[in-house]
Amino acid sequence: MVAPASVEPHLAEHAELERQLADPALHADQDAARRVGRRYAELTQVVEAYRSYEAASNDLVAARELAVEDPSFAAEAESLVARRDELESRLTALLLPRDPNDGKDVILEIKAGEGGEESALFAGDLLRMYLRYAELQGWKTEVLDAVESDLGGYKGVAVAVKSRSSAPDGVWARLKYEGGVHRVQRVPVTESQGRIHTSAAGVLVLAEAEDVDVVIDPNEIRIDVFRSSGPGGQSVNTTDSAVRLTHVPTGVVVSCQNEKSQLQNREQAMRILRARLLALAQEEADAEAAASRRSQVRTVDRSERIRTYNYAENRISDHRVGFKAYNLDQVLDGELDAVIQANVDADVAARLAGPVA
Numbered sequence: 096m097v098a099p100a101s102v103e104p105h106l107a108e109h110a111e112l113e114r115q116l117a118d119p120a121l122h123a124d125q126d127a128a129r130r131v132g133r134r135y136a137e138l139t140q141v142v143e144a145y146r147s148y149e150a151a152s153n154d155l156v157a158a159r160e161l162a163v164e165d166p167s168f169a170a171e172a173e174s175l176v177a178r179r180d181e182l183e184s185r186l187t188a189l190l191l192p193r194d195p196n197d198g199k200d201v202i203l204e205i206k207a208g209e210g211g212e213e214s215a216l217f218a219g220d221l222l223r224m225y226l227r228y229a230e231l232q233g234w235k236t237e238v239l240d241a242v243e244s245d246l247g248g249y250k251g252v253a254v255a256v257k258s259r260s261s262a263p264d265g266v267w268a269r270l271k272y273e274g275g276v277h278r279v280q281r282v283p284v285t286e287s288q289g290r291i292h293t294s295a296a297g298v299l300v301l302a303e304a305e306d307v308d309v310v311i312d313p314n315e316i317r318i319d320v321f322r323s324s325g326p327g328g329q330s331v332n333t334t335d336s337a338v339r340l341t342h343v344p345t346g347v348v349v350s351c352q353n354e355k356s357q358l359q360n361r362e363q364a365m366r367i368l369r370a371r372l373l374a375l376a377q378e379e380a381d382a383e384a385a386a387s388r389r390s391q392v393r394t395v396d397r398s399e400r401i402r403t404y405n406y407a408e409n410r411i412s413d414h415r416v417g418f419k420a421y422n423l424d425q426v427l428d429g430e431l432d433a434v435i436q437a438n439v440d441a442d443v444a445a446r447l448a449g450p451v452a
Contacts, residue, residue, distance in 0.1 A: 101190060102145050109138040126305070133198040133265065141189045148182040155179055191446050196302040196377075197268040200257040202239065202370045203300055207250050208276070210294020213283040215248030217404075218296040220427060221277060222252055225270075227429030229256050234266055239363040240351040246284070253351075253367055255303065267302045272438035274300040275401030282406070291407060295400060303366065304373035311369065317341040318361070323352035340364045347371050402434075416441040 112135040115121050122128045155175040162168040205221050207214040229236045234256050241252040256266045278295045286292060323337040337352035338360040349371065351364040403412045409423045411434060418437040420426070426434065 102141065102186075105138055105141045105190075106145070109135065109142050112138065130198075137193070137198070137264075141186070144182060144186040144189055148179065148186050151175055151179040151182055188443050188447065191443070194268070194271070196271070198265040199267045199302040200255065201266045201270050201300055202253060202255050202303050202367055203270065203273070203298065204253045204367075205249065205251070206297045206299070207244070207248065208295045208297050210279075210292065212244055212246050212248065212285055213279075213292060214294040214296055215244035215250055216246060216284070217248070217277075217279045217294055218250070218252065219248040220279075221296055221298065222249060222254070224427050224429060224431070225254065225256070225273075228431045229266075229429075231429050232258075232266075232269075233260070234258055238353060239367060240353040240360075242352070253363075255366065257303075267300070269435050269439075270300050271302075272435055272442075273298050277402050277404065278400035279404045280406065281404075301367075301370035301374050304369040309369045309372050309376070311342070311365075311372065315343050316368075317343055320357060336360060338364050340368050342368060342372065345372065345375060347375065413437060 112131055115131055116128075116135060121131060155172060158168050158172040158175055162172050203225060205218045205225075207218045210217070226236055235258075237255045237257075239253040239255055242250045244250050256270065258265045276295050276297050278293060280291055280293050282289055283292050283294075317340070319339040319341070320335040321337045321339065322335055336355055336357045337350065338357060339348065339350045340361070341348050347368060349364045349368045351360040351367070354360045354363065401413065401415055403410075403414070404423055404427075405412070406423065408421065410419065410421050411423045411426050412419045413434050416437045418434050420433060422430070
């Protein structure tokens, strides 16, 4: 049974947020209104699940009382038991401590690894897959920085992915499971003998930090400017528009050369730097977050993979949860929900099995 005391704080907070949302003054600050709206939508799920659970429990009591005098109510009572248990499981899952970043937008970085040009081409395939997935979700995407390879792939690319709504789950809630090494098995376009090769690309998912999340002292940043370069290393700009930021206290380095303006590249680099520093701060403060981040990209090595994309068999395999499907072509076209949901379900099951904080 779900204890009412465990739900009451959520009901009280939901009522208070409802009051705030009715105040026009809140909406003068769009960022604040968005944060309140997301938290309200998150708690609305809990409130609705609890009310449905209470209703099913009350109906069950009534059905059992009626079944004593009229056996025809026994079948209804059995169905209500199943309904109540289903709602109890959903409510219990909703009451689990949430990832504080679940409502945030993300910066997604994809880097080529082992495999040379083929790895860079695969990085490009992953980029298109995530852009297509974002489109299907109704999210907004913006390429912050990209370094192309000779054959049109990417040595590295960073993309901001933003939700257009105040839904309880933001982009992070789904894409956080994508961090790690992705391995591909296929015949490269550079292979003349038709042999299958294995290469890898790394994906790093960062929760995008807001100004209130990370305060950066300008005196602690070293700024270097240089000329951007294209495939093969040739210069594509005659001015020093590319920017490299070094956060001296942590040693975190971010480079951007995608924009023609030095100011634009500096702004994009600051967004990525802020997200990386937020991730670093969370790792240091939370041992569980540190373990989660370490499970992302340590080295882009084929053996440290979270997922394999096998073109010959049209198969995708997620090695963390044992997920396997033979619709790789559809997945590469953005239909990622099934494999992501498998990780979401495994995460919830693991937290249900462990001690609830």
